[in-house]
Amino acid sequence: MNLTRCTVNYGFKACFFLLLSILISSCQTTKPKVYTCTLPSGYKVESAFAQATADLTHLQCHYQFDQYVGNLLEITTSDPKEKNKEYFSNFLADAKRNGVISQRQAKQYYRRYFSPDFVSLGTMHNNCTTTCRHQVEIVKKMKLELHDKELGLLKVVGDKASYAQADQEFNQLLILIDATCLACQASK
Amino acid sequence: MNLDSAIVHDRFIKLRYVVVSTWPHWRTIIMHYFDIQKLGFPHTLKESMDWGVAIVCCSLLLYCPTGDAITPRQPTLNIFSTQVIENIKETGDAARILETDLQSVIEELEKHQELYTESKCQGVVSDQGCDQISRQMASSYKAMLDTMANRLPEMERNIQITRGALKTQLAKELGRNRTGADLQRLLRNNKQSISSVQRTRVRQQGARLSDRFRKYFLLVNQSNTGSLALLGSEMYLDMDETLGLVQLTRQQIHRAQLYVDLSERMGTITPEMEQTVSEVKRIIFGEYDDDSDFVPATLETADKPGKFCSEFDANC
DSSP, X not given: OHHHHHHHHHHHHHHHHHHHXXXXXXXXXXXXXXXXXXXXXXXXXXXXXXXXXXHTTSGGGGGGHHHHHHHHHHHHTTSOOTHHHHHHHHHHHHHXXXXXXXXXXXXXXXXXXXXXXXXXXXXXXXXXXXXTTTHHHHHHHHHXXXXXXXXXXXXXXXXXXXXXXXXXXXXXXXXXXXXXXXXXXXXX | OOHHHHHHHHHHHHHHHHHHHTHHHHHHHHHHHHHHHHSOOOHHHHHHHHHHHHHHHHHHHHHSOOGGGTSOOOOOOOXXXXXXXXXXXXXXXXXXXXXXXXXXXXXXXXXXXXXXXXTTOTTOOSOHHHHHHHHHHHHHHHHHHXXXXXXXXXXXXXXXXXXXXXXXXXXXXXXXXXXHHHHHHHHHHTOSOHHHHSOOOSOOTTSOHXXXXXXXXXXXXXXXXXXXXXXXXXXXXXXXXXXXHHXXXXXXXXXXXXXXXXXSOOOSOOHHHHHHHHHHHHHHHOOOSOOOOSOOOSSOOOSOOOOOOOTTOTTO
């Protein structure tokens, strides 16, 4: 009787340890699935945008958003056309929908590359208190933005008129800022 | 834009905004009117009410329908007040008087200088003819200095007043009442096309002082000026620069006068004197060498801008 009970106990124990060891070993071998983000490359514009949009649905790729934009810009320069602007607009809309960027960021990205408007100019406070206090930095930022517009409007979209407008307005804005800041300074 | 028409336009805009923003009240009044029509008022009262309603409806039709009136507008840009325009005119007049006075003196001085060189008087001692030319040169030079010394303070004062008035308006209108992004919007306010922006540059360094102010006056008054903010800014910067040059010239004139008073003999025009003469000509008659500080648009604008309109584009 005792012998039988003992055998049963041992059997249970053995089964229990066997199951436990199987569980432990299975946990050790199954690694969490990691998505590999692949930055778009090549010359196929449509597939590059599709790939980038698909990648950006994965959380792991979100922090590489700037690189995705950079690569897409690079790819689209191989075939400058108006349609590229639409691709970027849709790409940014998808990114916004997937929570990669905010509405405000999407607007800023788009306008920085594809609109003659300068996003480097402040919209919150008056010129005497902000623009003039950081005049050098703002002008520097505007210069960089003009380079981005050259890339976006001219090389990606091939929109010479809009780029010429941006270039013209850049020079005029420098005059406006110079005069305004001089006047603000003199009025203190 | 002509200033008078600009004022009228602004008033229309304000009126339109008032009418649109008070539209619910107008609607209530009209609804009451129709209710009142059903009541038994005397005929004359009804007739005057009809007139009133007709006027209200006409004003609504005239100023109401456009969508942009619904959104509150920015305060109207007021850079060129009547006083500023008057100052510009006065400064131009003062510059013209100065130029006229100087023109003859400088011509005379140059004539004597030419004669002195042609007669090979350089380095000749005790020649009666050369001495006479020298004295004439000295007297012309002194006359030029005196004219400048008399006229420049008035000129400087005029420029200072105009610049001061512009400064006040710019600091208020562009500095305190507007943001950076507003500045760009102002550039586009009066813009019909890109080509209209590529207008003649206001800051003309190769022009006579009086011509510059005459041009300012014309630009402020003409209708296709482009952005008034840009025009005001260019004028202000130009005046600031001119004022600095005028002040420098005054100092130089003062030094030259001292030098002339101290010199016993001023037969030849020294390099310093020549420099003074060229400085005067540069300021007053606009004889500048370099005009390369303005970066032109790098591209032809023959192509039309693209038609695609994104949800992220503020201009769509």
